[in-house]
Amino acid sequence: MRLRKRPLTRALTCIKSEDARNERLGKAAGEINEKPAPEDSDASPSVRQVYQALVQTYGERNRRPTGRSVLEALVRTILSQNTTDKLSGAAYRALRSRYKDWADVLHAPVGEIEETIRIGGLARTKAQHIQDILRELEHNAATTGTDTDWTQGLEFLRNVPTAQVMEYLTRYPGVGPKTAACVAMFTLERDDSFPVDTHIFRLAKRLGWVPNGHTREQAQVDLENLIPSTLHYPMHILMIEHGRKVCTARGPRCQHCKLAGLGCPSATQDTESTPV
Template identity: 30%
Template sequence: MGRQTQEHAGAVAGDVRERAMAVHERLCAEYGCPIPYFHELDPLSELISSLLSHRTRNADSGRAFKQLRARFGTWEAVRDAPTAEVEEAVSPCTWPEQKAPRIQQVLRAIAERRDGELSLDFLADWPVPEARDWLEELPGVGPKTSAATLLFSRLHKPALPVDSHHHRVAVRLALIPASVSVGPSHAILEAQLPADWSAQQVYDNHEALMLHGQRCCFARNPACARCVVLDLCPYGQARVAPA
């Protein structure tokens, strides 16, 4: 890459980071940062909760998680139970027939890698990149689940999850290209945030973009006319421009 091309790429990246920070400040003002954490689970429980939440409404995945804990009591009991009983316990979520055996696979893998211990508390002492790599070696655990486990749990580590609402808003704001899917978007969007941000600031960023997707930047018929970041949004400006 020639020097002029490198300078142009650096300028573009700088512009995107500036837009990302401007979006963050506006949406934080709109949705009331700092945003309280929605629960305080240990990291293993958060991992299971995140696996249950895939393509499932929060109310349904929450019910499935509570049923699982109430029925079996410990993660060891979940690991060792007949899979059909685990599937029955998590039936409120989507695809329980897939999630039940996957959860048991994950629990067995953790116990095997940790000499029988079923806990992820040890990750408290690990840097975020290494902790995410360890988690993503587990079956079915990708970047969203690893980030959620570290950020949402009582570990409160600064790892950025990206859900479908967050991703949609980021694409429309040109923070990421439309060709980048949710998985690869994690690294790009996290790199736009200051490296010294606390877990609370990273959490606020995720929650604010997610809430904006839920309350204004809808998948269909987004409410661009009342959007607080309309002047920063190429998609919205094109949509409301006079014909």
């Protein structure tokens, strides 16, 4: 599969300048004030309040360099789609154990790759997407006549703005805004990226941080603008942990949630009927 080429341009026009971000968040005297109330609630906890409560509950979350190439990070993130960390990790280990390098993965029968990564789910689709990306990288190296290893063909993304990283990666099949944002946040160590998974999406909606009717992709933009960039990494980790342990899809444990005491508009004693 050959990807249509186009120049790298800004892909996320909603990434604001710091001044615009500050105006929207209503910073004053170094404090982050509350976001205007969502349409269906009187008030929502501020980002700073939620962050402090989550840190009190789970502790600080500091960035840890992954040491991974951009290609490795992209493949790992594709394998993580619609499955658990445990299963996606097992799928990646199986892939790297069976094939000595990315060239072997590229030239293997797609059905063989599918069988290798089956434990991670959606194996046929993921196998095809991985090979499509590898094929494109090999083709790019051949047509440009570069002497570098084609498996390093994504490393240039370390030196371009995040908006261009997002546009470039989302050209590939199977790479949406969340997958691209994960690569940007964890491997490229960008503070202006905020991936939104199912746990973050659920928690943000319950807090009133995402307008009614917004999709997960729209929520990614909402939260990138709402949450200060310096908090993107720790808030991402903390919100996922809280979504898994307390603010669950079914039977959220509101009576044990510190955010309920901050005025979470979805907090209820009737935990079975709390909307997702």
